[in-house]
Amino acid sequence: MIKLYDYYRASSAYRVRLALNIKDIAYESIHVDLLKGEHHGAKYKAINPLGTVPYFIDGDVELNQSLAIAQYLDNAYPDTKLVYGDAATQAHIWQLALLVATDIHPFGTPQVWKKYLMGILDASQEEANAWISHWLTRGLSTYEAMVSRSNIKGDYSCGDAISLADICLLPQLYNAHRYKIDLTPYKNLCCIEQNMLQQNAVQKSTPEAHAEAPQELENIHGNML
Known part of the structure; x- marks a missing residue:
């Protein structure tokens, strides 16, 4: 296994x-x-x-x-593809996934904000939170614009099936909720999030559903079904 x-x-x-x-x-x-x-x-x-x-x-x-x-x-395990479609669709999936993985995620890791910003540069927790929120907002704004401009429409980022882009996006939306970022300007992203959270497979994956999650964990993505 x-x-x-x-x-x-x-x-x-x-x-x-x-x-x-x-x-x-x-x-x-x-x-x-x-x-x-x-x-x-x-x-x-x-x-x-x-x-x-x-x-x-x-x-x-x-x-x-x-x-x-x-x-x-x-x-x-190719039965359910995360990168699917023609060459243009696959490229679009990858560019959205890489936007998250390279232009959003690295700035919010503990080794950046906790170890470096707070530990070495002596930033406060409030300053670290502002740093994280800045890069999340910048990246999500870009993602929203790219989805809006794309000719590929559907329930998710790249059509009517969950893609690699979506599985990269959802954890960052979770983080945005944690840091109290207002997501109302991101209408497409909010729709994608809600559509994903209606799926059993997604609910099983959430932090709240994890066997080791503490009981007092804030409910952000759990219990949507």
Whole structure:
């Protein structure tokens, strides 16, 4: 069985849970407690030298990047494709996914805002939150504009099926709710979010549904069905 080293609220791990559940692939989730620093320990570093989640094992295949995992799953388990359609549609899916993965996500990781901004530059928590909100807002505004301009229409970012772009987008919308960002200007993104959260496979993937999520976790994406 596939093993996924995981943390309930890590955006990249959320992406991989979405990919696995949308494809209806069984897997074992192994919790790595980031708050306790387990990812920095020698035991976990022996498994994943990068010291991050997700870490994915399928037989002899071991991967530590969420988009590489998604591409592997599309090739190894092709029944439900995350990157689909003609060449133009596939390119559009990838550009939206990469917008999230390269222009939004990196700025909101704890190693940037907590370790560097707060730990080295001595920024306050309020300043770190403003940093995260700035980059989230900038990226989501761009995503909204790209979806609005695209000729590819449907219930999701790239048509009527959930794509790699959507599984990258949803965790960032979760983060936007956490940081109290007003999403009303992003009408397309709000529709995509609501459409995704009506799917059982998506609900199974949410931080709230994770077996290791604390009971007091704020309900953002859970219990939508």
